[in-house]
Amino acid sequence: MRVKILILLALSFINFSCTDEDDTQNIEPQLIIKFKFDPTQVRLNNIGQPSTVAAGNAAQSPIFNSISAHYLEFTPNALTQVGQGAILYTGPSTTLGGANAIDFSQAKIVAQGEAFLTIPLKNLPVGTYEYVRCSLSYQNYNINVLASGNNYVGTLASFVGYNNYITTHSIGSNVFTVNDDKLQGYWAFGIPSVGYYTSGQTAAGATTVPNPIAATSPIPAGSCLVTGKFLNNFVVTGNETKNVEVELSLSINNSFEWQEVNADGKFEPSAGENVVDMGLRGLIPSFSIVN
Structure with missing residues (x-):
């Protein structure tokens, strides 16, 4: 009886070990x-050059809670036009409001360090990629x-997509x-602690969208297609x-900017100080092997 038990245990161990190894081998790299x-x-600024806060304005670096994007593309070089690189993601759209627009109800919203997109590496064509283009929306x-x-x-809550x-x-x-x-x-x-809520709209074209290759590969007007260069080329x-x-590192360095009424460097909406820019101030992509 003892021999039979030992044989059964040995067979179970072998079966478990083989199954575990097979499962590991079948997992695709992501x-x-x-x-x-x-x-x-x-x-x-919009053409990827260092920028200071405009005279008469003030700005602060916000504390981010979350973000969403509508489009992600890896591009081989500075001559690659929008849409001609490897398009990794396009978010849901709708025409319920009339024109084509980002469907906010289906947007994936994430915090810092949370996975926004996970896809098989085989979906990315073989090649060398210098730039990332990411259309931020929220x-x-x-x-x-x-x-x-x-x-x-x-x-x-800032909606920077082309149309939402x-x-x-x-x-x-509070629900808007x-x-x-x-x-x-x-x-x-909103200021939840005092129950104050309001909404508004900045002027067309006021949102900064850095694109350091604007001279050779421009982006569509009204988009938030931020462009950034890999620290080292991404090779597949x-x-x-x-x-x-x-990792898509976004500059939030004084990214919330307003026009001052009282020149004290503090945002005071009740004094008539209006938001003039909510755009991200740069993108630096980098990569690492994680397992």
Whole structure:
């Protein structure tokens, strides 16, 4: 009897070991995309040059809660036109509001370090890629506000996609009902601690969208297709066996900008200080092998 038990245990161990090994071998290597928000990263303008806050304006680096994107493309070089690289992701769209628009109800919204996209590496064509193009669509972050002489922390929902169809969205427990298209620059703001909520729209073309290869590969007007160069070229051989993680580091260096009425460097909406820019201020992609 003891011999039979030992044989059965040995067979079970062999079966378990083989199954485990086979499962490991059958797992395809994945490409994992994550976001990072960096308040110290260089602050760029629309053509990818270092930029300071405009005279008469003030700005602050917000504390990011979450973000969403509508489009992701890896491009071989500075001559590659939009759409001619490797398109890895295009988010859901709708015409419920009339024109074609990003469907916010289906947007994937993530925090820093959370996987935004995970796809098999084999979906990325063999080649060398120098740039990443990422069309950002939604930002949610906290900012400091001055009201009636008191300092508050408020939350801003910023829609920077080319066009956004929004049914509802919320800040804290407050629900904003829209049921319409909103062009790039729509925003909503709240201070939950005092029950204050409002929304508005920045001027067309006011959102900064850095593109350091604008001279050779421009982006469509009104898009938020931020472009950034890999620190080292991203090379796909087709023989990858391990997962690769790509981090999209976004500059939030004084990315929330307003026009000052009281020149004190504090955002004071009740004094008539209006938002003039909510764009991200640069993209630096990097990658690493994670297993």
